[in-house]
Amino acid sequence: RALLAVSLNLMALLFSTTAFITTHWCEGTQRVPKPSCGKEKKTNCLNYSGNETANETNQNVVHYSWETGDDRFLFRYFHTGIWYSCEENINAAGEKCRSFIDLAPASEKGKKIQPRLLPLLQRSSLLFLVSLELQGMHSFQSIQGPTCHPDYTQPGVLWLSVVSEVLYIMLLVVGFSLMCLELFHSSSVIDGLKLNAFAAVFTVLSGLLGMVAHMMYTQVFQVTVSLGPEDWRPHSWDYGWSFCLAWGSFTCCMAASVTTLNSYTKTVIEFR
DSSP: OHHHHHHHHHHHHHHHHHHHHOSOSEEEEEEEEOOBOOSSOOSSSBOGGGOHHHHHHOTTSOOOOSOOGGGGEEEEEEEEOSSEEEEEOSSSSSEEEEEHHHHSOHHHHEEEEOOTHHHHHHHHHHHHHHHHHHHTSSOHHHHOOOOOOOOEEEEOHHHHHHHHHHHHHHHHHHHHHHHHHHHHSOOSHHHHHHHHHHHHHHHHHHHHHHHHHHHHHHHHHHHHHHHSOTTTOOSEEEEOHHHHHHHHHHHHHHHHHHHHHHHHHHHHHHHO
């Protein structure tokens, strides 16, 4: 059982790391207008009036195209991860990538807030200064000065998701290390039980943190689909293989924690 728990934890670690650095959490198509045809581009473009030379030389001619509806658009493939969003380049071969953090709405990246305690402190200090002025104990003008209102940045869901993913991987590493110590370098039953218990706790915590991180990223992506840049908004999308790896990692993590707890319970019962 200890070897099974180590194997499951290692699979969870590999799956989570792969999902974290890849860009296939969500994938689909984007609807973009077709570019005008030219000398270098002959396909997947709009050919106005059926005459390319007239389009390029005579600018006073009214151009028209017989294509209507969705025929005037291209559906290019895109895939998105935690860090980058890559889309098919319709003008050249390959893909072009943009930072997904820049694409996410400002509401998901964080906002500046002013602590609620500061206005209360300023009001109380102002009342105290006024009372001193009325009693003649101090000159109100001499101590009155400009007040500053420091702003604090409240972390958004996107950054909370990124931090949670990093902590998830770190806790998986700690749990895996403790399981390996318990499996190969345990000198006594008591030491093995302690390592087993700590490994189970860290593995359970990492699994819960990973579940929250995956759900937060899903929320961020759905908000970005609705409020993101117009030239990026998907026409249709679905979850990709990186998303499946992330939840597969969560499943392996929880299975490893259950196996470790089961081994711990069995050892305790046998030891008694």
